[in-house]
Amino acid sequence: MTTDSMRNTAQDPVQHPAQPELLGLLVQAVGAANVLTDPDVTEQYRRDMQPLASAGRPLAVVRPASTSEVAAVIEACTRHGVAVVPRGAGSGMTGAANAQDGAVTILTSRMTAILTIDAAAGYAVVQPGVITLDLIRAAEAAGMFYAPDPTSSDWCTIGGNLANGSGGPHGARYGVTADAVLGLEVVLASGRVLDTGRHTIKGVTGYDLNRLFAGSEGTLGFITRATLRLSRRRPALTTAVAAFASVEEAGRAVTDFIATGHSLVLLEIMDRACFGAVETHLGSRLLDEGGTPAAVLFAQSDSGTGVELTAFEDAARANGAILSFQTDDPAEGEMIMGYWRGLEAALETLGTWILHEVTVPRDKLAALILRAEEIAAETGVFVGVHGHAQDGTVHPMIVYPAATAGASDRARRAYRLILEAALDLGGPVTGEHGIGRMKADYLADALGEVGLEVHRAIKAALDPTGTFNPGSMFSFSPEERRTP
Amino acid sequence: MTTDSMRNTAQDPVQHPAQPELLGLLVQAVGAANVLTDPDVTEQYRRDMQPLASAGRPLAVVRPASTSEVAAVIEACTRHGVAVVPRGAGSGMTGAANAQDGAVTILTSRMTAILTIDAAAGYAVVQPGVITLDLIRAAEAAGMFYAPDPTSSDWCTIGGNLANGSGGPHGARYGVTADAVLGLEVVLASGRVLDTGRHTIKGVTGYDLNRLFAGSEGTLGFITRATLRLSRRRPALTTAVAAFASVEEAGRAVTDFIATGHSLVLLEIMDRACFGAVETHLGSRLLDEGGTPAAVLFAQSDSGTGVELTAFEDAARANGAILSFQTDDPAEGEMIMGYWRGLEAALETLGTWILHEVTVPRDKLAALILRAEEIAAETGVFVGVHGHAQDGTVHPMIVYPAATAGASDRARRAYRLILEAALDLGGPVTGEHGIGRMKADYLADALGEVGLEVHRAIKAALDPTGTFNPGSMFSFSPEERRTP
Numbered sequence: 001m002t003t004d005s006m007r008n009t010a011q012d013p014v015q016h017p018a019q020p021e022l023l024g025l026l027v028q029a030v031g032a033a034n035v036l037t038d039p040d041v042t043e044q045y046r047r048d049m050q051p052l053a054s055a056g057r058p059l060a061v062v063r064p065a066s067t068s069e070v071a072a073v074i075e076a077c078t079r080h081g082v083a084v085v086p087r088g089a090g091s092g093m094t095g096a097a098n099a100q101d102g103a104v105t106i107l108t109s110r111m112t113a114i115l116t117i118d119a120a121a122g123y124a125v126v127q128p129g130v131i132t133l134d135l136i137r138a139a140e141a142a143g144m145f146y147a148p149d150p151t152s153s154d155w156c157t158i159g160g161n162l163a164n165g166s167g168g169p170h171g172a173r174y175g176v177t178a179d180a181v182l183g184l185e186v187v188l189a190s191g192r193v194l195d196t197g198r199h200t201i202k203g204v205t206g207y208d209l210n211r212l213f214a215g216s217e218g219t220l221g222f223i224t225r226a227t228l229r230l231s232r233r234r235p236a237l238t239t240a241v242a243a244f245a246s247v248e249e250a251g252r253a254v255t256d257f258i259a260t261g262h263s264l265v266l267l268e269i270m271d272r273a274c275f276g277a278v279e280t281h282l283g284s285r286l287l288d289e290g291g292t293p294a295a296v297l298f299a300q301s302d303s304g305t306g307v308e309l310t311a312f313e314d315a316a317r318a319n320g321a322i323l324s325f326q327t328d329d330p331a332e333g334e335m336i337m338g339y340w341r342g343l344e345a346a347l348e349t350l351g352t353w354i355l356h357e358v359t360v361p362r363d364k365l366a367a368l369i370l371r372a373e374e375i376a377a378e379t380g381v382f383v384g385v386h387g388h389a390q391d392g393t394v395h396p397m398i399v400y401p402a403a404t405a406g407a408s409d410r411a412r413r414a415y416r417l418i419l420e421a422a423l424d425l426g427g428p429v430t431g432e433h434g435i436g437r438m439k440a441d442y443l444a445d446a447l448g449e450v451g452l453e454v455h456r457a458i459k460a461a462l463d464p465t466g467t468f469n470p471g472s473m474f475s476f477s478p479e480e481r482r483t484p
Numbered sequence: 485m486t487t488d489s490m491r492n493t494a495q496d497p498v499q500h501p502a503q504p505e506l507l508g509l510l511v512q513a514v515g516a517a518n519v520l521t522d523p524d525v526t527e528q529y530r531r532d533m534q535p536l537a538s539a540g541r542p543l544a545v546v547r548p549a550s551t552s553e554v555a556a557v558i559e560a561c562t563r564h565g566v567a568v569v570p571r572g573a574g575s576g577m578t579g580a581a582n583a584q585d586g587a588v589t590i591l592t593s594r595m596t597a598i599l600t601i602d603a604a605a606g607y608a609v610v611q612p613g614v615i616t617l618d619l620i621r622a623a624e625a626a627g628m629f630y631a632p633d634p635t636s637s638d639w640c641t642i643g644g645n646l647a648n649g650s651g652g653p654h655g656a657r658y659g660v661t662a663d664a665v666l667g668l669e670v671v672l673a674s675g676r677v678l679d680t681g682r683h684t685i686k687g688v689t690g691y692d693l694n695r696l697f698a699g700s701e702g703t704l705g706f707i708t709r710a711t712l713r714l715s716r717r718r719p720a721l722t723t724a725v726a727a728f729a730s731v732e733e734a735g736r737a738v739t740d741f742i743a744t745g746h747s748l749v750l751l752e753i754m755d756r757a758c759f760g761a762v763e764t765h766l767g768s769r770l771l772d773e774g775g776t777p778a779a780v781l782f783a784q785s786d787s788g789t790g791v792e793l794t795a796f797e798d799a800a801r802a803n804g805a806i807l808s809f810q811t812d813d814p815a816e817g818e819m820i821m822g823y824w825r826g827l828e829a830a831l832e833t834l835g836t837w838i839l840h841e842v843t844v845p846r847d848k849l850a851a852l853i854l855r856a857e858e859i860a861a862e863t864g865v866f867v868g869v870h871g872h873a874q875d876g877t878v879h880p881m882i883v884y885p886a887a888t889a890g891a892s893d894r895a896r897r898a899y900r901l902i903l904e905a906a907l908d909l910g911g912p913v914t915g916e917h918g919i920g921r922m923k924a925d926y927l928a929d930a931l932g933e934v935g936l937e938v939h940r941a942i943k944a945a946l947d948p949t950g951t952f953n954p955g956s957m958f959s960f961s962p963e964e965r966r967t968p
Contacts, residue, residue, distance in 0.1 A: 120739065120743075121845045121846070121847060122846070145745075164688070165688040165692075178688075178692070188934070188938075188968055190968065192934050193934065194932075194934045194935060194938055195932055195934070195935065196935065198912045200843045200844065200846075200875070200876050200877075200910070200911055200915065203843060203912035203914070203915055204648070204649040204662075204699045204912075204914050204916060204917075205912045205913045205914050205927065205930050206919065206927060206930070206931055206935070206957070207696060207699070207704075207939055207942055208649075208662070208695040208696060208698070209938065211692040211695035211696070212691060212692060212696055212942075214692070215688045215691070215692055220691075232743060232744065232745030234745045255604070258606075258716070259604075259716060260716065261629075261715065261716030261717060261718050303787075303791075304791065305789050305791060307787075307788065307789060359684045360684065361605045361684055362605070362684075363604050363605065391684070392684050393684075426684070427684055428682045428684055428687035428688075428689045429689045430687070430688050430689050431684065431687055431688065432688060433688075435689065443689065443690060446689050446690070447689070447690055448679055450672070450676050450678045451678060451679065451680065451690070451693070454672075454678055454946065455690055457945035458691055458696075458942065458945055458946070460945065461941035461942055461968075462938065462941060462968065473690070474690070484672055484674065484676060484678070484945075484946065
């Protein structure tokens with residue numbers, strides 16, 4: 001990874017053929033104003049939010065406005081042997097949407113229509129460039145609830161969520177983006193349009209192509225429309241917070257709560273490193289005395305009854321919580337959640353932050369946090385852990401002074417050590433962010449030899465020309481196809 | 485379909501090569517006692533529960549006891565150009581596990597181990613021949629809950645549930661079998677073993693192979709082990725029943741209840757034809773006067789609060805229910821559910837029954853039931869509808885006198901008309917039973933040209949020799965592979 005990312009720095013641009021004929025076709029397809037080739041302009045589309053991932057220099061960045069424009073662009077690229085990189089808002093943390101040398105990056109920024117909200121039947125139909133929060137709000141306005149809630153909901157797009165199978169705090173209770181997919185429209189490498197749609201809750205007609213494309217990180221096709229499940233909005237949220245003097249106690253409180261069988265709409269954990277940064281940034285302390293707690297749990301329920309939060313408080317108190325408080329007052333709830341929401345702004349003041357993602361079995365949360373503390377000491381960078389306690393997916397935050405010599409390498413080392421700690425604890429390579437460029441080195445081991453060959457066979461079947469996002473997820477050239 | 489099923493009747497056995505070398509290898513792999521070739525013995529494995537589906541005559545029926553035995557059998561078959569048909573208990577209703585002329589049917593009846601129940605981490609690891617109810621009970625004994633509940637749970641197998649993506653009444657609230665899959669072990673056509681496993685709630689490493697194999701109806705590989713999600717058992721069930729003088733009122737009660745945002749662990753609808761048959765069979769009437777209701781709704785909650793059933797009763801009464809009753813007494817609950825459970829035994833006395841499966845948008849339930857009444861009149865066979873009101877998947881029951889000339893054809897006509905009615909109402913070809921042989925004619929239309937080519941490309945990628953279940957789901961020969 002290091003070699004690769006060093007090769008693709010801005011200081012060492014790779015030359016690629018000019019492709020005047022292809023550029024002409026792209027202009028024909030989407031209009032000259034929507035074919036960006038000036039490096040000063042395309043620079044902003046080269047990277048996502050992951051500072052450690054490699055990125056190339058695109059031939060062009062194009063902005064189609066419709067499925068047929070996307071199809072024309074992709075068909076032309078495939079015919080000219082040029083790869084395409086689908087890109088949403090660029091909020092990803094794996095480099096999956098990073099530019100590829102000589103490839104065409106296709107944006108969804110002009111495909112932002114919410115086409116249908118059908119409250120009675122319980123689904124929405126959207127274009128891929130719709131910002132997740134816009135869908136959540138449109139659903140709310142129709143009395144409905146769109147559950148998947150990546151932390152970057154206020155600027156990430158549905159297309160990116162679909163490509164990466166993104167989740168968020170709601171995941172354990174309501175499922176992640178892939179769980180919401182009822183149907184997709186996908187442009188394939190040939191430029192042909194695949195429709196996988198249904199509008200009913202159940203459906204098992206043929207292979208589950210919805211799930212094959214969701215989470216495929218733009219390596220199989222370009223999603224141009226999605227039918228997504230909506231549910232009815234439940235009663236107002238009630239909120240609780242509990243603080244602990246040790247990480248182990250917080251971990252046991254989570255395990256005990258899960259054992260009750262109840263589930264919360266949100267159950268987030270934050271360790272001392274993260275919570276302390278927030279307290280400092282807000283200038284406000286949760287505890288009157290005793291300093292910053294070792295771990296804090298945030299809990300929210302939407303059941304309309306007190307059952308879940310009472311079970312949560314019981315679990316917290318039985319495990320030595322030094323603070324436990326719940327409220328059904330929305331303003332108080334917002335005040336509590338302000339600590340949770342304040343994290344990124346707090347870390348922003350400390351340096352360049354990386355939102356890592358690892359998943360562990362839910363009873364291993366405390367072990368992971370303690371290991372993260374050791375890794376911070378070993379590498380000399382800030383590491384703080386927060387995340388979704390109910391499903392074991394957490395986001396270790398690595399903060400480092402990017403301008404300081406060697407700091408990037410230390411951050412990269414921390415990134416790898418944290419991932420390996422999660423793998424040691426029985427976790428998968430990725431729980432909700434995907435592989436992208438950051439975790440590609442780990443994929444072959446995780447899939448095993450047969451698994452990797454199955455991946456290559458599927459890739460060859462659906463994208464035989466290797467058109468889609470060749471720099472991401474796993475290395476593939478058509479010659480590599482073998483029978484699994 | 486008619487032609488096909490007529491060709492493959494017992495009166496007209498198709499000859500196939502004897503394959504002595506392959507049979508020798510099968511005996512080597514699983515032992516002579518587990519290679520069944522006597523037609524009198526293999527007869528019982530030729531068909532599932534669908535009397536209208538075609539079935540061939542197998543070369544052999546084999547009973548492997550382990551993954552390595554399955555691998556040896558499949559490797560030998562592929563090398564000899566002989567197809568294999570995976571078969572669980574034979575409880576399916578689509579003919580998907582029916583014998584194929586000259587093929588080897590592989591049973592899971594000796595792979596019945598529940599290998600792990602991990603209550604803390606929330607999963608079970610099982611072999612495919614485990615009977616679903618055995619897993620449900622083993623989970624219960626460990627204080628856990630395995631949610632998927634096909635109606636045939638007391639004899640169907642996990643392997644069959646996985647192959648068909650089976651669901652049941654719990655589906656809308658807890659998901660279907662595919663939703664419970666965390667990992668699979670699958671023997672591919674080459675005899676190589678693929679492991680797709682993870683043990684965490686979230687995981688998006690690579691393509692979603694769990695979902696590709698789940699519901700693939702044995703056309704891509706043979707599932708030899710599954711890691712399945714368990715959740716904590718919730719409080720005891722409370723039960724309600726509501727009866728209506730019109731189907732439309734019952735349909736509106738369902739729609740209104742769903743609109744509250746609450747969900748039930750079970751919400752089943754039964755029309756007059758079905759409910760009347762049960763009342764006659766049990767010798768017991770639900771209503772003291774007024775005869776058999778036009779529709780009955782059964783509801784169960786496991787939330788431990790009265791909220792959901794109260795919302796259900798409100799919806800029922802607001803829509804003119806002529807009876808509405810709820811109870812938290814388990815014995816009373818069992819008595820109510822006795823009407824629901826009594827259906828198959830009741831229909832058994834009326835003739836040969838077919839459990840059909842169609843799915844419609846949830847607000848179209850009443851329309852489907854009314855159309856089913858018309859179809860009964862048009863075809864002269866009994867048609868009664870019951871099913872899962874919360875997700876729109878219902879099971880029209882067709883009952884006919886199989887020995888009467890022409891009755892099978894009338895039943896087949898009713899089957900097709902009901903399916904077409906559901907498609908007209910916006911449903912998929914299948915919601916939870918799969919395509920098999922019964923709905924294969926409808927698949928090409930449902931998938932569209934590109935969708936069918938994508939299916940063929942995936943089939944060719946994973947089963948290039950066409951080894952797996954060639955008679956089911958969709959026609960495929962390796963030559964048919966095209967780039968989608």
